[in-house]
Amino acid sequence: MARTTAGGNAAFHNFHNDYAHIDDPNERRRLALAEIDKAPFGWYHVRAVVVAGIGFFTDAYDIFAINLVTSMLGVVFWQTAKSKPGVIPTDSDTAIKVATSGGTVLGQVGFGILADIVGRKRMYGLELILIIFATLAQSLSSASPGISVVGLIIFWRVLMGVGIGGDYPLSSIITSEFATTKWRGAMMGAVFAMQGIGQLAAALIALIVTTGFKESLLTAKNAAACDGVCQLAVDKMWRVIIGFGAVPGCIALYYRLTIPETPRYTFDVARDVEKAGEDTKAYIQGKAEGRPDEVRRATIIADSEGRLETPKASWGDFVSHYRQWKFGKVLLGTAGSWFFLDVAFYGLGLNNSIILGAIGYSKGANMYEVFRRNAIGNLILVCAGAIPGYWVTVFTVDTLGRKPIQLMGFTMLTILFVIIGFAYDKLLKHNGALLALYVLAQFFFNFGPNATTFIVPGECFPTRYRSTSHGLSAASGKIGAIIAQVVFGPLRQRGAPPGSTDSPWLNHVMEIFALFMLCGLFTTLLIPETKRKTLEELAGEVPGTANYDPGSRSAAYKTNSQQDSGSGEKVV
Numbered sequence: 153m154a155r156t157t158a159g160g161n162a163a164f165h166n167f168h169n170d171y172a173h174i175d176d177p178n179e180r181r182r183l184a185l186a187e188i189d190k191a192p193f194g195w196y197h198v199r200a201v202v203v204a205g206i207g208f209f210t211d212a213y214d215i216f217a218i219n220l221v222t223s224m225l226g227v228v229f230w231q232t233a234k235s236k237p238g239v240i241p242t243d244s245d246t247a248i249k250v251a252t253s254g255g256t257v258l259g260q261v262g263f264g265i266l267a268d269i270v271g272r273k274r275m276y277g278l279e280l281i282l283i284i285f286a287t288l289a290q291s292l293s294s295a296s297p298g299i300s301v302v303g304l305i306i307f308w309r310v311l312m313g314v315g316i317g318g319d320y321p322l323s324s325i326i327t328s329e330f331a332t333t334k335w336r337g338a339m340m341g342a343v344f345a346m347q348g349i350g351q352l353a354a355a356l357i358a359l360i361v362t363t364g365f366k367e368s369l370l371t372a373k374n375a376a377a378c379d380g381v382c383q384l385a386v387d388k389m390w391r392v393i394i395g396f397g398a399v400p401g402c403i404a405l406y407y408r409l410t411i412p413e414t415p416r417y418t419f420d421v422a423r424d425v426e427k428a429g430e431d432t433k434a435y436i437q438g439k440a441e442g443r444p445d446e447v448r449r450a451t452i453i454a455d456s457e458g459r460l461e462t463p464k465a466s467w468g469d470f471v472s473h474y475r476q477w478k479f480g481k482v483l484l485g486t487a488g489s490w491f492f493l494d495v496a497f498y499g500l501g502l503n504n505s506i507i508l509g510a511i512g513y514s515k516g517a518n519m520y521e522v523f524r525r526n527a528i529g530n531l532i533l534v535c536a537g538a539i540p541g542y543w544v545t546v547f548t549v550d551t552l553g554r555k556p557i558q559l560m561g562f563t564m565l566t567i568l569f570v571i572i573g574f575a576y577d578k579l580l581k582h583n584g585a586l587l588a589l590y591v592l593a594q595f596f597f598n599f600g601p602n603a604t605t606f607i608v609p610g611e612c613f614p615t616r617y618r619s620t621s622h623g624l625s626a627a628s629g630k631i632g633a634i635i636a637q638v639v640f641g642p643l644r645q646r647g648a649p650p651g652s653t654d655s656p657w658l659n660h661v662m663e664i665f666a667l668f669m670l671c672g673l674f675t676t677l678l679i680p681e682t683k684r685k686t687l688e689e690l691a692g693e694v695p696g697t698a699n700y701d702p703g704s705r706s707a708a709y710k711t712n713s714q715q716d717s718g719s720g721e722k723v724v
Contacts (some may be wrong), residue, residue, distance in 0.1 A: 188415060189333040189686050200330050201339050203411070204323040205346035206404035207280055211316045212350030214287060214397045215252060218309070219501070220358045220526065222248060224390040227378045227519075229301050238375030244302045246641060251306040253498075253634045255313020256320075257627045263318030264623015268465060268616060272326050272417055277408035279318030284401045286312035291395035317630070321622040324610035328618075329414040333686050337549035340607045345542035348598070351534045357396050359527035361389045362520065369520035378519050386519070416687065420462045420615040462693070465616035473617065479692070482612050483621055485678025489558065490605040490629030492672035496569065496665040497597055499636035500590070503658070507533065507590050510583035537594025544595075545603040553683040554604045558676045561600015566669040568593045573663035601672060605629065611682040614691035640664070 191197075225248075226240035233239075259279065267275045290308040295301040323343055331339045362369065368385035372378035378386060413422065463469055474480040508514040513529030516522040549557060572579065572589050579586040605625070613621040646657040680690065688694050 185416065185419070185686070185688065188330070191332045193332055193335045197330075197332065197335070197339060200327065201342050203404055203407045204327050204343045206400050207319045207323050207408070208343055209346040209350040209353070210280070210283060210397060210401045210404075211319055212347035213354045213400070214283065214312060214316065214394075216351040217354040217358070217393050217397060218249060218252070219504075220354060220530065221390045221393055223375070223526070224386050224393075224523075225301070225305075227375050227386045228383060228390065229295060231376075231379055231383060236376075238378055246637060247302065248305055248309060250634055250637050251309040252313040252316070253630050253637065255310035255315075256317035257313075257630045257634075258310075259314035259317020260320050260623040260627040260630065261317075262314070262623075264321040264619045264621075264626075267322055267325070267619035267623075268421065271413055271422060272322060272329075272619070273411060273413040275318065276322050276326060276411060277405060279315040279322060280401050280405050280408055282315030282318070283312055284398045284405070286315065287398040287401070288395060291391040317623075317626070320606070320626040321610075321619045324606060324622055325618050326411070326414060328610040328687065329416045329615070333684060335550055336611065337554060337607055337683065338546050340610055341542070341546040341549050341603055344603055344606045345539075345546055348534065348539040348542040351538060352531065354393070354397075355527050355530040355534060358389075358393055359524065359531065361392050362523040362527055365389055366520050369523065370518050372519045373517065375519065375522075382519060389523075416615045421465055423464075462614075462616070470617060470620075473614070481678045482680060483624065485675050486605065486609040486612070486621070486625040487628035488675035489562075489601060489672050489679065490609075490625050491632040492668045492675065493562075493597075493601045493605055494629040494632035495636045495640075495668045496565065497602060497636075498633040499640050499661065499665055500593060500597075503590060504530075504533070506580075506655070506658075507587060510587050533591070533594070537591040538598055541595040541598025541600070542603060544599040548599075549603070549607065550683060553681050554608050555676065555679060555681045557599065558601045558604040558608075558679075559673065561596050561602075561604070562669050562672040562676060564596040565593060565600065566666050566673065568596070569662050569666035569669055573659050573661075573666055576659035576662060601676075608679055608682055611685075611687060612680055612690045614693070615687070618687075 222240050222245045227238050230236075230240055231238055233241075263275055263279055286308045290305055290312070293301055293304040293308065295304075324340060327340050327343050328336060365385035365388070368381045369378075371380070372382040474483055505514060508526065508529040511529060511532065513525040513532070516525050545557065568589055572586075572593075579589070609622040609625040610618065640661050644655040644658040644661045648656055682690055686694070
């Protein structure tokens with residue numbers, strides 16, 4: 153009989169003790185995971201979502217805040233420029249924004265792989281430390297004779313992006329592996345929906361800071377005239393806005409560093425129930441890790457090694473698993489859908505200045521009005537489309553299903569981008585119509601593929617490759633985001649006079665985005681419906697189900713089973 157362990161709380165229940173009296177590791181695994189899957193939704197689920205969600209709040213804040221800050225950087229560091237004083241050059245603006253996406257790709261792949269190799273617990277929190285450190289470093293950056301401020305900010309934003317990238321697979325799979333089957337989609341959706349709250353907070357902090365420096369900002373009519381007290385105020389403003397992004401991360405850091413390992417990783421990858429129980433006990437006591445009896449631990453590991461059904465993770469097993477079309481097509485579907493989505497999702501941001509102008513929030517009589525209207529305009533856009541879309545997904549994803557929502561979202565977005573693209577010139581004459589289409593697009597992004605492309609990869613892969621697969625899918629999306637910023641950003645200005653900010657080719661760019669949304673429809677057909685199915689069923693580990701893969705049972709277990717059958721013993 154396995155030894156019981158202390159530990160467990162309202163956020164993370166100690167499921168190991170419930171079945172410690174059962175000797176067979178496969179039966180204990182099945183019963184323990186069934187207990188997690190069937191657990192009624194409770195306060196401990198809410199707390200788990202909040203701990204993961206604060207990270208996504210921080211991620212979205214840091215990404216969105218830079219869109220509000222780059223105009224301030226122009227005032228501070230390009231005040232003496234010969235051409236367009238007080239305005240950041242387009243190349244520098246693009247480089248700073250793309251740097252985050254570049255780092256995010258590295259973080260998604262790197263942290264995704266490492267979380268499958270060394271465990272979720274060991275990696276969770278490290279990405280938040282990196283985000284906090286890089287965020288504070290950005291807020292303290294300044295130009296010097298040896299290096300430009302653009303170079304410094306790019307360096308720190310790449311590092312911050314690595315941390316943000318790591319948060320994608322880790323928060324998704326940890327929430328997924330602790331969640332009840334019935335409300336798993338809502339829990340994962342709520343974590344992702346914190347992005348909308350993060351965007352809202354960034355615009356709100358920008359508005360508060362602008363109001364705080366009102367008197368100084370009123371002294372300048374435009375960016376070129378913003379020197380002296382105005383320039384000093386703007387220099388303080390952008391540092392406060394960026395630096396505030398570290399605050400929520402600091403709040404969540406302790407809880408991330410002290411969570412227990414997920415039961416699924418313990419059973420299927422670590423294959424070390426004894427250590428996991430001690431780690432859970434240590435988490436409750438505030439210690440870094442548990443210290444089990446090493447002799448007993450080694451005995452239990454040796455005893456379970458040849459009896460566990462789940463195969464060990466390896467490069468050969470990874471290739472063998474995804475070489476099967478029924479599993480390989482799922483990875484292709486999640487990665488492809490996320491790629492097509494992010495090209496258009498980040499590309500639509502190219503339209504922000506036009507939309508803000510349409511609702512009268514792009515200009516002002518002085519710098520106070522410019523910054524204030526920009527912040528309020530972004531608040532309106534976030535509240536009108538993005539936030540409602542996120543939370544409609546949360547409340548419907550476990551009833552409507554992930555695949556129908558994603559198909560519906562891609563369909564609506566295809567139609568909306570076709571309308572915007574082919575009727576763009578007419579829409580410019582009717583600002584209300586353009587604003588309505590923009591808000592609808594934001595709504596169907598978030599009540600659609602933007603949410604579901606995050607949820608599905610955290611559910612449909614086997615535990616031993618779940619983090620890696622989610623990281624690869626997410627990285628595919630961020631590559632799409634980079635393409636949107638680097639390729640379609642300049643493309644929209646094709647045909648514009650030198651030095652002009654006009655976007656004569658924007659209508660054609662929107663038409664191209666419609667094609668990307670149509671492609672997303674086809675890749676969505678490759679993914680399974682994950683609603684109300686256990687993670688083991690989706691991974692093909694449950695006999696009798698549509699996805700069942702006999703190869704999911706380890707070779708060692710099969711050998712032992714055959715030997716037991718040959719000797720006349722009952723096989724459990």
